[in-house]
Amino acid sequence: MDELNPSVLVVDDNAENRVLLSGLLKPYFKVLVAVNGEQALTIASAKLPDIILLDIMMPEMDGYEVCLRLKSNPITESIPVIFLTAKTQIEDEQRGFEVGAVDYILKPISPPILLTRINTHLKLRGAMDELSHQNEVLEERVKERTHELETLQDATIGAMASLAETRDNETGNHIRRTQNYVRILAEELRRKGHYQDELSIESIELLYKSAPLHDIGKVGISDSILLKPGKLTDEEFDIMKSHTSLGREVLLTVESSIDFECDFLTTAIEIAFSHQEKWDGSGYPEGLSGHDIPLSARLMAIADVYDALISERVYKPAFSHDKAVKIIEEGAGSHFEPLIVESFLSIEKKFREVASTYRDEGFDDDSFNLKASGHD
Template sequence: MSPDPPPQDKATLLIVDDEAVNLALLTRLLRPAYRVRAVNSGARALQAVTSTPRPDLVLLDVLMPDMDGYQVLAALRGRPETHDIPVIFLTALAEADDEERGLQSGAADYITKPIKPAVLQARVGAQLEAKRAREFMRDKNAFLEAEIARRMSDNEAAQQVGIRALAHLAETRDSETGNHILRTQYYVRLLAEHLQTHPRFRDVLTPANIELLAKSAPLHDIGKVGIPDAILQKPGPLTADEWETMKRHARMGYDAIERAEADVDRPVPFLVLAKEIARWHHERWDGTGYPDGLAGEAIPVSARIMAVADVFDAMSSSRAYKAAIEVDAVRDFILAGSGTQFDPDVTAAFEALYPRFAAIARRHADAPGT
């Protein structure tokens, strides 16, 4: 015969019955294996379930004065802290309809009187085992969910670091700064969130795609790593031939991302947008941009948004070859390009958001000399 478990390891049972004889019998039968608490009314039961130690199982008489078992069970199920405590009904009502009503009320099991000790022990043990299994699965699921969230967070952080590393690699070849990446991400997100309810954009600019778009934005000029320093860092205007070489960065960025994408087993959604932005953010609404001369709706939405964000930042920031232009003048330039250089609806969104664009430009301005 196995020894009784230590008291701290025993499950706690709460017995509720208005008959003292029944309480004594049930206590005697169950106390060797469990910690047993006993009360003689529904009102006292509702007090007892909230005191320490909380019961792991309630054995509840159905027929009691003032507050019957159904009312007690309804009260237990209505409280978050007692909702999940299993309840076994104890009753002299042995009709099938009575048992069905008890189970439909939320009881875990139904034992008829007179109590048979072997049945009682088996039913109590089965319900406690089921409760332990539920708690184990709940704790395991909570652990797995936390672990998945942690790993997703780690992957997200690693992905962001990789994106920033690539973007900063392009910066080392150019006169742009880390704040350029930050500012354009802010601008892209602002425009996308403003346009997400617009009939022309709402199917594309879902919350998930907006996140991917903001994540992809830093890679828009990654192709500049393939442009010679003499052109990238030239302090004056480019010659016609130099300009043709500079324009190659759009296609080069697309090709670089596409090659990276080919190295993974399944599509990476943000890389799809990164390729669109890298290749087509210099296209113009009227079809006179580069590298492919796309026009209007043929230009991906991501690239149309990036075009406004990039032009605003490029014009309002200083570079080796030019001084910064005052932000109001940049605003006027972008608005004048509505329908020619820029998508009219993206331009209208920019106009509505201009005070926030200007605030971001001031807040995240480049340090003098950078």
Template sequence: MNALKDKLQPQAQPQPYRPTILIVDDTPDNIMLLLRLLKDKYHTKVATNGSTALQVAGATPDLDLILLDVMMPGMDGYETCRQLKANPATADIPVIFLTAKNQIEDEAMGLSVGAVDYLGKPISPPILFARVSTHLTLRAARRQLEEHNQNLERMVQQRTAQLLLVQEALILAMGAMAETRDGQGPDGGGTNHIRRTQHYMRALATRLRSHPRFAASLSDENIELMTKSAPLHDIGKVAIPDHILQKRGKLDPEEFEVMKLHAAYGHDTIMLAEKHLGGTNSFLMFAREIAHSHQEKWDGSGYPESLRGEAIPVSARLMAVADVYDALISRRVYKPPFTHAQSLEIMAQGRGTHFDPDVLDAFFALEAEFRRIAQEYADEDELAQQDGG
């Protein structure tokens, strides 16, 4: 019964929004006149000097408009307006000068310091109402536009985040496809190989970004792009015949020459994707570099182009360390997994021959982190047990 009674009671209607106007004038008669004119439609606040006006405006987040006199003791209206516009908290509040100084040069000065309008005294109520209404309407429209733009920006950010998640999922799926195809072969890395190498890459790049040799290449954006593109490093293996890719045992020289083609195949595949996109893409550029050059060696004895030293892209030098370490600690059909300690010994032998010395030094500085990543993303029965080793 009470619920029915409550439903039958007239509901309180929301009150229409009443804009708030700050009146700044040192003459009591002018203040009283403006209060009488505005009280029925607007909330009003009063300041009798420029300093007080600045304080009130800064402390009133919902202030919609300021009516400002020019001739006031101390800080005049022009300086008050300048300081209002210089403060980000009050800069967008429209200011209308309402003053007896009504020469053309006075009006020009008022508009030059940031006012939206300039009205002379004595006050004409119809003109005052019209100007106040116009500028309040414009302010409301700007607010609506800002809110709309903010909503659009949020929607774009959400959509971008969704697309990045889809992109990352596709990259991981493509990388996993290449790894799955050769999972039984001599280069098989297990289902978590791509995850581990991603984290190794990020750790190495982050460590080296303050190094003079790498600072220009390893910006935060580039580190993110390299890390996300790392799973595509062996994408070219999808073009290698199964009898070579999945051979149980060591490849003979002819088979190894075919296997080496995976670097060029990966490069060409990613290059084709770039062409379809209409040009070079930063993300695909790093993916192409890594796929093509991660088998190059610092002394020029690698493949596919026998690049030497600084000619090898930074991204590929990082991947070379990450990929070899993971291969060493992982099980292969032709070898058991090496322990972490054994792997460190083998990696050290490649300093200045296989690996960029500075990248390898970063690896040794991070060896505990590499070990942690390997354990966190270990494949069942694939990685070496690291007990004490």
């Protein structure tokens, strides 16, 4: 709106009324004139007046219809409309407001009332425009701040995950591989119509971001056990298994330090604590079975085992991709949920692509050809 010279569109089929109104308004406003409804709609769309004075009783298209069309057009819907009419019935005024008018002035026109009403509505529109602008600025600042916080969160997650991950892997690519495995596996389940309520687009993103923290508890496991090249003793394996509980404790400490509910931490805690559970109840730390195991952890179980099988560690060489797929297929119903294994088998080539994209140095992309044994 041009505050120095606002524009007013006068719409009236009576020439005398147009002359009268134009003479009254020209000292204060830029005046546009339309002689009928169609012309008013054309001028309003092209010139975008700051306010419209609209006669009701016009041939072919009355003021009510003109106002309805103005308000249904995104280009003109925000322009305030004041009806000018000789109609005095309450029903007429009510209909005028129902179609979107902001005011209703009776003829014969009182110049002081008309000018006051126009200025009042121009100020109101200016205030609304300013409020809208401030909201846009605020929304943009919120988006920027949210992006900054998300970036900081992602960097912190990466740093925390790498702290644990690099203690028993030569690179941090295990983090990137497993989180991508989890994402494509969750997306495939969703595509097939499974777990629609639990696997929304937002929750899949949470899974992707939480996955790197699945082994955060390994920071509490000594190097003598974590990096042992041979088979662990029963006592050592019990200590190794405690990384799930340690991971949950670390993340619960973080959760207790904030004063709001965080879905990301909830998911991360589920994955860290339960990703070593098995479908048949033979896993740890709680021996959960079936759907008692959180879905996030059931997904991570396949992602983590697949990557462990195809990756070389200090305590083992690596399996081929095909061998890893076969082992996971054979684990359906015992180690893994059959439904998730089914989805895994339909996209196993994508797992191989992820493994190749984020391969460790010295990784044999053609064969994945060595054997695995377990510390997990």
